[in-house]
Amino acid sequence: MSFDAEFRNQQFKSVGSRPLRPDGIDKVTGRARYxxxxxxxxxxxxxxxxxxxxxxxxxxxxxxxxxxxxxxxxxxxxxxxxxxxxxxxxxxxxxxxxxxxxxxxxxxxxxxxxxxxxxxxxxxxxxxxxxxxxxxPHVVDVDAAAQSDAPLIDETLFTGGVEPKPAKPSNVANRSEFGHGDVDAGFAQADVIVERSFRTEQAHxxxxxxxxxxxxxxxxxxxxxxxxxxxxxxxxxxxxxxxxxxxxxxxxxxxxxxxxxxxxxxxxxxxxxxxxxxxxxxxxxxxxxxxxxxxxSGPTSATSIDVKIGARKDGTITAAVAHLRYTNGPYPGMWAELGAMTSFACYDLENVKTVGYEVLVNRPKVAAYRAPSAPMAAFAVESAIDELAGKIGMDPVAFRIRNAAKEGTKSSYGPVYGPIGIGPTLEAAQSHPHMSAPLGPNQGRGMACGFWFNFGGQTCTDLNVNADGTVTLAVGTVDVGGSRASLSLIAAEELGIAYDDVKAVVADTATLGYNDMTDGSRGTFSSSMATISAARNAIDVMRHRAALTWDIPVEDVVWEDGHAKARGENYGNLAPLSVKDIAAESGKTGGPIAGHSELVADGAGVSFATHICDVEVDPETGATRIIRYTVIQDAGKAVHPSYVEGQYQGGAAQGIGWALNEEYIYGEDGRLQNPGFLDYRIPVCSDLPMIDTQILEIPNPNHPYGVRGVGETSIVPPLAAIGNAISNAVGVRMSHIPMSPPRIRAALDGGAGS
Amino acid sequence: MRYERPETIGDATALLASAKGRAFVLAGGTDLLVRMKSDAFEADMVVDIKAVAGMSDISETADGFEIGAAVPCAALGEHAGLVAAWPGVVEAANLIGSTQIQGRCTMSGNLCNASPAADSVPALVAAGARVRIAGPDGTRIVPVEDVPQAPGKTTLKKGEFIAAILLPKPAQRSGDAYLRFTPRTEMDIAVVGVGVQLALDAKGVVETARVALGAVGPKVVLAEQAADTIIGTALDDAALEALAEACSAASNPIDDKRGTAAFRKHVAGVLARRAAKIAYERAGGK
Structure with missing residues (x-):
């Protein structure tokens, strides 16, 4: 049966509420099995x-x-x-x-x-x-590894994406390029140009x-x-x-x-x-x-990125270029390519070019990390954008609004956007009280934007209506962020039953068809689509059972408010049948009631966020405290707003750690010096302020409820938002992540941001 | 590996003295148990001293305070007399690890772990604390600064362990303070730590001072020249500046994963200045 995924505006009963998660008790009592x-x-x-x-x-x-x-x-x-x-x-x-x-x-x-x-x-x-x-001989540094005299990690590797094919092997595995227009012509029109190099260290x-x-x-x-x-x-x-x-x-x-x-x-x-x-x-x-x-296991890339952006005095960006070098570990990947695709995705640009270089180094194989590759590119681009706004004397939010992508914009990586949330998140930031709150001595404010593609993918779901009318939902996407609660809300909404009557489980590989993994912010997006489809299929079954019970044509049975209702004046005396009524009789009307769904969830709507951050820097020690933080992000539709907020806060928290202290530190011998949480410093609770969130809902046209993935975009802006805030607090442009106390002290002493 | 839980000091020292191979003293275990999980670590015997009489007591004596080797740091913060007398020492001890860790960890263990970054050690050195060491040949009393020798190494001899930490009675018009720098707010290890103790005369002039620096050398540094810069002053800005410079000069740190040498030297001065001001206020100075 074909499934119509088109968005239809509706009043929700369950979706948008905040019930407790089904896995909560097990987790807080220590019974959950990891x-x-x-x-x-x-x-x-x-x-x-x-x-x-x-x-x-x-x-x-x-x-x-x-x-x-x-x-x-x-x-x-x-x-x-x-x-x-x-x-x-x-x-x-x-x-x-x-x-x-x-x-x-x-x-x-x-x-x-x-x-x-x-x-x-x-x-x-x-x-x-x-x-x-x-x-x-070994090499761990991204720029050193890209040099022609670097020790070769794979002697058989020649840089791909380059014509003609290079004669000598290289640690640069691939070159990729995105963009459109004529950047040279664009820079010629610019009144002000900012050109700067940035580095980010490897985070886990x-x-x-x-x-x-x-x-x-x-x-x-x-x-x-x-x-x-x-x-x-x-x-x-x-x-x-x-x-x-x-x-x-x-x-x-x-x-x-x-x-x-x-x-x-x-x-x-x-x-x-x-x-x-x-x-x-x-x-x-x-x-x-x-x-x-x-x-x-794990880490993301260390990067070295050069950015050049030009604008006219009226605030229009005329050209933008980024060259991005990303470590891949010892095997080729597409990490720089993702950075090159996401760099300028927030903006509507006439002339743009990004080039990514995948660099092999003697470090662990790079793995995806929440909107992989985008935070580093955003750090470089959003830092340069901030500097450019300052140079032409424009407010950084107004400057971004002027250049923001919108519906119909040809993105820097190719596709033309549908309805998107970058403009609304910026406008929400502009009018947010955080933006105009007073700052004290040694404090600075920064803001930045972020983008992530989001993904849909293959999904398979089973929905079983039990004899007592409760529902078991078996999904194949692992629940990493509260998706069992969200999917139960979706099933309850579609069937018209109570959230407590739905129990969602993650099924094993022998009991469901293939599912892609929970990545690309796809868990709730794709499995909710499959759950809606499965629920609609179960409703069809229940309509047939009601028709059989009433002995009337199935076409005359409609589903409304969780009940089968006979449609037409001839059936005035037929009381509607609830899910429980139909389930109780299922043994006599054709056996178990179930709905199944298998689909490729296309049309994951792209996602945008704007973050605002206040910091206080101790100029004597270089210590930074995040004193206020606000996340504004488009969720399409927040199925379970608490868990959407949790995703926003979690991404910001991880970004704060990455921005301030987290980094892989290698010795001269190429061995990792800090493989533990004592010296690889993720933030502890007391390092973080309460992270304020604002959910915007610009419906995704390709999902019945308008849902977009929300899991990843929230880690994209923090490096840049914090970088801009610190730069504003100390008066020196910070260009090296993490902005650890020794780096801030060195910048204050030497005036350079690294 | 043998685990022993003796009940007397004599039994404990006899066990440690007779141990073949590597023997370790277990008090709070917050360092030892973590090390034991490492593949590189081998122990032949662990002697748990928590059952030894007196090890878990804080006693106020005519000379000051005697803190048993197994007293957890959290207990120090619950002892009103100790908090009033040595707030800097208590604060230092309660910076170690986290709330949970502080429920187990001990100052004696912090000292014997011999990390140059130990938080309680500079505070104890500044306070002029001593330790009573029990051994096969009886007990001896030595200043805290003489216990650590190098990272992970102490001057304790085979069969010896620290039975108690001895804090003097604070002088009139005196105060102490400890500050450390960590990138995180807690659950972190000192990149630099500074303990300051000073006593004032009736006019508010610094009469005596002790300054100790942590994490800026292979072991805690008793910075006597730095202390001299504030003796005879009312801790005016010039004195504080001289103190900061002297502390930076007395620091001999390395570049490592926790910070650069230049950063540590600089921050040692900053923290010394700030700690001295706190100690001065605690001593009643204005």
Missing amino acids: GADFNMPGQLVGRVLRSPHAHARIVRIDTSRAEAVKGVKAVVTAADLPDLTNGDAELLHILDNCMARTKALYDGHAVAAVAAIDAKAAREALKLIEIEYEVL QGYIEPHACVASCNPDGTADMWVCTQGHFVYRQICADLLGLEVSKLRVTSSEIGGGFGGKTHVWAEPVALALSRKAGRPVKLVMSRDEVFRA
């Missing part, structure tokens, strides 16, 4: 041995002494994970990242793993694995729950895995591909998730756990330590 909380009889402890070198050839591995340790049941190396990728380079990179094949490419790269009856035996075995390394998503899984391979070729992931169907596919399993024979169940932010969209240890279980013939639990999480 990745490490699954256990199986006979389960072994898995541990991974990691390279201490940033770059080294693996000459020889001898596992015999480790295998001889009492209690050790399996030791695996790359030899136990043969290359089954069949020429798929991306898949081979995932495999190589899970277990180094010929070279260790970063400090923390897995080189072997053991499974033993307890942690003590596993630890002892790790120490007895002998590895002979040939240490190679910092999810509180480390990666954890239990893998169990059976002798009959089937396997089960319980895992903390943002996408169990995707994990199933990748693990099956890497281990040569049939997809149907690997059943993956996702646990509750203690934060993901994009970092749990990539497999790390799961194929290794499966390989250990396959070799040992017993279930294996593998839980990363925090040190491993930092060294081997």
Whole structure:
């Protein structure tokens, strides 16, 4: 049955209310089962041995002494994970990242793993694995790695996207370019031009729950895995591909998730756990330590970005250019490309050009982090925009409003926008009391805008009406931000029943069709669309059952306010039937009642936000306090406003940490110096003010309720908003993230922002 | 690994003295238990001293205060007499870790962990605190600043452990203060820490002063020349400036993941100035 996803304005009963989340009690009482909380009889402890070198050839591995340790049941190396990728380079990179094949490419790269009856035996075995390394020169800095004399990470790699094909290999994996118009002509028309270079350091998503899984391979070729992931169907596919399993024979169940932010969209240890279980013939639990999480999973890119923007004195931007260099870790990705696409997405520009360079370095493989690549590009662009507004003597909000993209604007990355929220968020900022509140000594205010694409993707959902009229909703998108509550509200709305009568669960990979993962802010957007579709299908079934009960044509049965109603004057004496009434009789009218939906949720509406931030800087120590923070973002329609606000606040909080203190610090030896929360400083509660939020609702025309994804955009503006605020407070343009106290002190001493 | 929980000082020192391999004293455990989770850490024996008589007591004596080695930092803040006498020391102890950590961690452990960034140590050194060390050959009393030797290393000999921290009775018209710099508001480790203790004469002139610096060298620095810059002054701006300069000069930090050497030297001066002003006010100076 085709599904009509077009937006229709309506009065909502459930959507827009703020009930408690169904998973709340379990989480606050400690009963919720996270990745490490699954256990199986006979389960072994898995541990991974990691390279201490940033770059080294693996000459020889001898596992015999480790295998001889009492209690050790399996030791695996790359030899136990043969290359089954069949020429798929991306898949081979995932495999190589899970277990180094010929070279260790970063400090923390897995080189072997053991499974033993307890942690003590596993630890002892790790120490007895002998590895002979040939240490190679390494490079961790983005600009150094892009130089022609840098140590090569992959000697077979030639820069893509360049004509003619380069003659020499390079760490620059790819060049991508976006834009339109003639930027040279545009700069010629400019009265004022700002040109500046920026740097951002590598940040980690910092999810509180480390990666954890239990893998169990059976002798009959089937396997089960319980895992903390943002996408169990995707994990199933990748693990099956890497281990040569049939997809149907690997059943993956996702646990509750203690934060993901994009970092749990990539497999790390799961194929290794499966390989250990396959070799040992017993279930294996593998839980990363925090040190491993930092060294081997997750981080976003470190960047180096040059921006040039010109404007006329009347405030019209005439041309904008950005060159963006992003670290990728040791394997090619498309992180700079995403930065290049998002850089100027907030603006309506006649002449714009962005160029992205993917740079390989001896650091962990870059993973998605909440609107991946956009925050760094926004930091550079929004800082330059602020400076430009200042130079032509315009208010920074008014300057942005003058240049903001709108419906019909050709975006800098290609598509033409539909109805969008950048203008409204800026206007809301302009009239927000925060914008005109007085500032004290050493305080400064900054604001910035942000954009994210949002994604839809493949989605499959089951809605079952139980005999008592309550509803079980089985979805395949992992709940990372309260989506079970939101989807229950959606089902309640569509069926016309109470929120408490709906119970949403995340189904495993054997019980639903394929679902893309919870990424791209798609969880609530796509699964709500599928839930509406499934509910409408169930309503059809219930209309048929009512027609059967009444013995009238189904065309004469309508669904209104949670009831089947007979339409027409002939049926005046037929009392409407509720979901409960119809469900109670279902055994006699044709059996269980269910609605199913499978769809590709197209039309995820793009998302915009404007943030305002006040800081106070201690000029003697360089310490920054965020004293006030406001997020204004378009949600399309806020299904559960509390969780929308939570997403806004969470993105801002992560952005504050990234802006002020979070960074990967490498030693001269290429080893990570701060793989722990003591020295990788995410903010604690007392570092943050109450983050104020304002939800705008500009309906997405491609969703029945107008919903847009809300999870990611909120991390895009903070680096720039805080950078602008600090620059205004101290009178020096800050150009290097994080703006840690030593960097602010150095800027004050030397006048340069880094 | 052996775990022992002796009930007397004699038993504890005998166990530590007879231990083969690496033996560790366990009080609050907030450093030790974290280290024990590391793959690089091996222990042959852990001697838990919490059951040893007197280890969990704070006693007010004729000479001052005696704080048992297992007294958690949170308990210091609940002892009105101690808070009134040594507010700087108590504040320093209650900057360590988080509220939960402070319920377990001890000043003796903070001292024996021998981190140059230990928060309570500069405050104790500024206060002129001493420790009573129990060992196989009896007890000895040494100034706090003589306990740490280098990062992770103390001057304690095999079989010895700290049984108590001894704080003197504060002099008349005296006050102490401790300030540290951390990028975060809490749950962080000092990038620089400064403890100041001073006593005034009847006219409000600084008569004696002790200044101690943390995290600016391999161990806590007792900055005597810095203290001299404020003795004989009423802590006017010139004296504070001289103090700041002397503290920066007495700092010998390194560049590391927590901050640059230049930043630490500068902030040592800033914090010394601020801490001295607090101590001066606490001493009754105006």
